[in-house]
Amino acid sequence: MGQRMFLFGIVVATLLIILVKECRTDHVSPCQGECEAVKCPAHCNCKKRSIKCNDRNLTYIPRIPCDIKHLTLAGSNIQILSVNETSNLSCSFETLTLLNLRDCKITFFVGDVFTNLTQLKYLDLSFNKIVSYKEKNIRSIQRALGSLNSAPLRTLKLDRLLIHEGVNEIFKYFEGRHLTYLSMRENEIIEIEDIVFKNFTKLIHLDLYRNWINKLNLSSGMRKLELFNLSHNQINIFPPKFCKTGKSSYTSLKNLDLSWNQIIVPFSRNWNCLNTLKTLNLSRNDIEYIAENHGFQNLSSLRTLILSEMRTTLRRIRNEAFRCDSLQHLDLSGNGLNFEDPRQVDKDIFNYLPRLTSLDVSDNSIRTVGAQKLTNLSSLETLIMKNVNLRLLPDDFLANFPNLTYLDLYRNKIEQFSANAFRNLTKLMLLNISDNLVSNFPVPPFPPATLYSLESFDFAYNYFECDCDIFELQNWIREVLNDPNKKNIFSRYPDEYRCYKPQSMYHTPLNEAKPTHCTNVRYELILCIISSAIICLLFAVLLVVAYVYRWEIKFLCHKMRQRRRTEYRPLTYTFEYNTYVAYAEKDSAWVIHDLLKELEEARYNIYIRDRYSVPGVARCDEIVDNIYKSKTVILVLSKNFAACQWCSYQLNVAQARAVKLGPHFIIPVLLEGIDSKHMKKSVQHLFRSSKPIEWARQSTKNRLFWSELKGALDEEITNGFEDTGYQDCDVEDISICK
Ligand SMILES: *[C@@H]1O[C@H](CO)[C@@H](O)[C@H](O)[C@H]1NC(C)=O
Ligand SMILES: *[C@@H]1O[C@H](CO)[C@@H](O)[C@H](O)[C@H]1NC(C)=O
Ligand SMILES: *[C@@H]1O[C@H](CO)[C@@H](O)[C@H](O)[C@H]1NC(C)=O
Ligand SMILES: *[C@@H]1O[C@H](CO)[C@@H](O)[C@H](O)[C@H]1NC(C)=O
Ligand SMILES: *[C@@H]1O[C@H](CO)[C@@H](O)[C@H](O)[C@H]1NC(C)=O
Ligand SMILES: *[C@@H]1O[C@H](CO)[C@@H](O)[C@H](O)[C@H]1NC(C)=O
Ligand SMILES: *[C@@H]1O[C@H](CO)[C@@H](O)[C@H](O)[C@H]1NC(C)=O
Ligand SMILES: *[C@@H]1O[C@H](CO)[C@@H](O)[C@H](O)[C@H]1NC(C)=O
Ligand SMILES: *[C@@H]1O[C@H](CO)[C@@H](O)[C@H](O)[C@H]1NC(C)=O
Ligand SMILES: *[C@@H]1O[C@H](CO)[C@@H](O)[C@H](O)[C@H]1NC(C)=O
Ligand SMILES: *[C@@H]1O[C@H](CO)[C@@H](O)[C@H](O)[C@H]1NC(C)=O
Ligand SMILES: *[C@@H]1O[C@H](CO)[C@@H](O)[C@H](O)[C@H]1NC(C)=O
Numbered sequence: 001m002g003q004r005m006f007l008f009g010i011v012v013a014t015l016l017i018i019l020v021k022e023c024r025t026d027h028v029s030p031c032q033g034e035c036e037a038v039k040c041p042a043h044c045n046c047k048k049r050s051i052k053c054n055d056r057n058l059t060y061i062p063r064i065p066c067d068i069k070h071l072t073l074a075g076s077n078i079q080i081l082s083v084n085e086t087s088n089l090s091c092s093f094e095t096l097t098l099l100n101l102r103d104c105k106i107t108f109f110v111g112d113v114f115t116n117l118t119q120l121k122y123l124d125l126s127f128n129k130i131v132s133y134k135e136k137n138i139r140s141i142q143r144a145l146g147s148l149n150s151a152p153l154r155t156l157k158l159d160r161l162l163i164h165e166g167v168n169e170i171f172k173y174f175e176g177r178h179l180t181y182l183s184m185r186e187n188e189i190i191e192i193e194d195i196v197f198k199n200f201t202k203l204i205h206l207d208l209y210r211n212w213i214n215k216l217n218l219s220s221g222m223r224k225l226e227l228f229n230l231s232h233n234q235i236n237i238f239p240p241k242f243c244k245t246g247k248s249s250y251t252s253l254k255n256l257d258l259s260w261n262q263i264i265v266p267f268s269r270n271w272n273c274l275n276t277l278k279t280l281n282l283s284r285n286d287i288e289y290i291a292e293n294h295g296f297q298n299l300s301s302l303r304t305l306i307l308s309e310m311r312t313t314l315r316r317i318r319n320e321a322f323r324c325d326s327l328q329h330l331d332l333s334g335n336g337l338n339f340e341d342p343r344q345v346d347k348d349i350f351n352y353l354p355r356l357t358s359l360d361v362s363d364n365s366i367r368t369v370g371a372q373k374l375t376n377l378s379s380l381e382t383l384i385m386k387n388v389n390l391r392l393l394p395d396d397f398l399a400n401f402p403n404l405t406y407l408d409l410y411r412n413k414i415e416q417f418s419a420n421a422f423r424n425l426t427k428l429m430l431l432n433i434s435d436n437l438v439s440n441f442p443v444p445p446f447p448p449a450t451l452y453s454l455e456s457f458d459f460a461y462n463y464f465e466c467d468c469d470i471f472e473l474q475n476w477i478r479e480v481l482n483d484p485n486k487k488n489i490f491s492r493y494p495d496e497y498r499c500y501k502p503q504s505m506y507h508t509p510l511n512e513a514k515p516t517h518c519t520n521v522r523y524e525l526i527l528c529i530i531s532s533a534i535i536c537l538l539f540a541v542l543l544v545v546a547y548v549y550r551w552e553i554k555f556l557c558h559k560m561r562q563r564r565r566t567e568y569r570p571l572t573y574t575f576e577y578n579t580y581v582a583y584a585e586k587d588s589a590w591v592i593h594d595l596l597k598e599l600e601e602a603r604y605n606i607y608i609r610d611r612y613s614v615p616g617v618a619r620c621d622e623i624v625d626n627i628y629k630s631k632t633v634i635l636v637l638s639k640n641f642a643a644c645q646w647c648s649y650q651l652n653v654a655q656a657r658a659v660k661l662g663p664h665f666i667i668p669v670l671l672e673g674i675d676s677k678h679m680k681k682s683v684q685h686l687f688r689s690s691k692p693i694e695w696a697r698q699s700t701k702n703r704l705f706w707s708e709l710k711g712a713l714d715e716e717i718t719n720g721f722e723d724t725g726y727q728d729c730d731v732e733d734i735s736i737c738k
Pocket of ligand 10: 347348351372373375376
């Protein structure tokens with residue numbers, strides 16, 4: 001029993017011991033003892049495990065409670081940092097991961113200040129004045145950095161510490177086994193060898209931006225380095241050499257920034273190992289000439305190449321200068337190159353870039369001719385052509401880039417373009433034509449498919465001509481804005497869209513422009529079209545009617561001319577007959593049934609031989625006698641007439657008489673057409689001197705015939721010639737009478 005009790009006791013005791021131990025370990029946290037009492041320091045902002053005492057001008061490191069991870073003291077006034085100061089961090093020695101001592105006016109470190117910060121991952125010592133030119137100061141920072149060796153430091157920022165020379169001295173005791181990010185921006189480093197960073201085997205990002213570096217020895221290499229920022233230094237003539245005799249020592253480098261240096265030769269043979277490089281920034285150097293030696297070809301991963309703003313030094317790009325199969329983004333902006341001039345830019349420079357999707361050629365002189373050099377870049381998705389002196393947007397230019405999504409034509413001199421210019425751009429999302437000289441925008445400015453894809457259209461600051469056409473543009477804008485998907489499509493609308501012309505509208509917002517003189521343009525146009533159509537129609541109808549009723553009209557005209565003769569006037573005593581009718585025997589039917597009947601009904605006195613011929617009187621005498629008794633002679637002309645001898649005789653007598661009485665004496669009536677070859681000379685002459693009155697079978701035309709005939713008879717009757725004497729007759733050709 002006692003044994004059992006004993007065992008039980010042991011078990012309970014061990015359990016108790018374990019429990020007590022558990023409790024102990026719980027209590028053996030940093031927050032034991034005096035640390036428990038420490039609260040959030042005055043003037044600081046404490047949030048969870050993070051304390052910020054920014055810009056408080058603190059002259060000391062305040063006492064920090066336990067379990068803090070982040071401490072920011074930027075903008076303090078600590079001046080000398082010693083172990084005494086860091087002892088105020090003691091409660092969080094094992095938890096602090098971030099310490100920001102930026103701009104704390106530290107000039108000097110005393111002792112191994114960071115030794116107990118065993119969890120520190122991020123340290124920022126920038127903007128202090130630690131490294132002057134004094135040996136003593138250098139030693140102080142050597143030691144301070146050396147005291148970080150027990151911490152897993154990843155990020156170290158040593159910007160603007162006035163580091164001048166002896167970078168290797170600074171890191172003399174610093175192992176940096178965990179360092180991935182080292183920044184030494186804005187120091188005064190002139191010379192640097194990469195052997196200094198040799199032990200930082202995990203370094204990924206090295207930032208030496210804005211130093212005075214002109215000598216770089218990169219022969220050791222950094223195998224993990226991905227981003228190397230050497231922007232704003234004084235590297236001149238040749239770019240840095242990355243590969244020593246083909247051996248690759250920068251095997252991970254992806255992004256190399258060499259902008260703002262004084263490099264003249266754009267690439268180096270010692271780059272061939274940089275087969276991981278994706279982005280190369282050579283902006284703002286002094287490059288003069290990009291030769292044809294395929295300099296970028298061996299950068300087999302290169303995606304982005306920036307060759308912008310060479311401060312007017314770049315004057316020549318040769319044909320295959322950019323031969324690079326992988327390149328996707330090329331920036332040639334701000335070089336003031338004249339793309340039209342083949343001595344500056346060779347014709348084919350863009351022909352060896354099969355993957356290029358983005359091109360920036362802003363601030364060069366491209367114009368229409370230069371733009372032709374771009375046309376082989378069929379994969380382009382982004383095209384930036386700001387300020388390139390473009391005066392035209394040729395209809396067939398943009399069709400070369402069917403995948404274009406972003407097009408920037410800001411500040412060119414485009415005066416006009418047609419919607420056709422955008423006809424193949426069905427993926428366009430952003431279009432900027434602002435600050436051009438367009439006065440009359442086509443409406444719509446682009447085809448429906450382009451509008452459908454478009455998300456932003458900026459055409460502010462153009463020279464809008466707010467004349468009558470402006471209504472169309474206003475309507476189009478209103479329509480587009482009514483579409484809920486396109487509500488924000490017009491950038492800066494309506495504020496920056498103002499009329500330029502006419503003078504009276506100058507600076508009026510586009511959406512408020514209402515030219516007064518043309519409010520009803522459309523209405524007036526329609527009216528004009530309708531009225532001219534009606535006039536044309538009426539005219540056509542009139543023509544048709546006039547044609548159909550041509551004889552009636554002629555008759556009416558004739559009647560009007562004849563209006564003076566209101567009633568029949570009797571013959572004067574000298575003439576027995578109004579008219580003598582000369583006709584061929586074969587036409588007697590017409591003469592008797594038509595002519596005679598009609599004229600006698602009109603109370604004319606007619607002589608026709610068939611009725612009046614006196615038997616026994618010689619035919620000749622009778623003819624002469626009666627012609628002389630008649631005021632006129634009607635000749636019934638026909639084929640028969642032409643064939644009849646007696647008819648010719650009568651004609652001759654009549655013509656002889658006409659010599660005295662005037663040409664109106666003879667009234668030729670054409671009963672039917674006669675061939676001119678059957679006509680006797682005298683008949684032909686008759687045709688020429690007086691137009692015969694034509695007979696036709698249509699009744700309408702007949703009315704005209706009768707009217708004309710009566711008119712001719714009346715004219716002769718009323719001219720009042722008095723003559724008795726056929727004694728005067730000097731008819732000579734009466735041989736037929738024999
Ligand atoms: C910070 O404190 C120092 C001395 O303690 C003083 O001279 C300085 O003017 C202070 N600066 C600001 C910005 O308060
Ligand atoms: C430690 O912090 C306290 C206030 O939190 C301060 O009074 C003291 O001077 C600091 N000690 C040192 C050595 O800076
Ligand atoms: C580090 O902490 C130990 C005890 O925890 C202390 O003796 C030593 O002085 C501290 N060192 C510094 C530099 O703070
Ligand atoms: C550290 O603080 C103690 C008293 O708090 C002081 O006697 C000593 O001089 C200080 N040491 C330094 C280096 O400031
Ligand atoms: C760098 O590493 C080498 C060996 O790998 C070692 O001998 C040297 O001491 C290290 N330098 C520093 C400053 O830790
Ligand atoms: C570059 O550094 C290496 C190693 O430190 C050295 O051997 C070489 O001579 C240096 N090259 C130049 C040009 O200084
Ligand atoms: C290099 O630093 C400058 C200045 O901060 C920055 O603008 C540039 O983007 C950096 N380059 C890279 C490649 O990050
Ligand atoms: C290249 O460098 C220029 C000048 O420093 C800078 O403006 C530009 O943003 C850089 N481009 C990239 C892609 O880093
Ligand atoms: C590119 O690499 C090939 C093979 O490594 C080499 O023959 C050629 O000279 C290199 N081109 C340039 C411009 O360095
Ligand atoms: C486009 O490229 C082809 C093949 O390289 C070439 O024949 C043609 O002349 C180029 N067109 C232009 C406008 O450069
Ligand atoms: C346009 O884009 C489509 C899909 O991204 C691609 O298949 C096509 O090849 C591209 N066209 C050109 C001319 O690059
Ligand atoms: C538009 O693109 C298609 C192919 O994407 C092409 O066949 C057609 O010719 C292009 N139209 C114009 C006007 O260039």
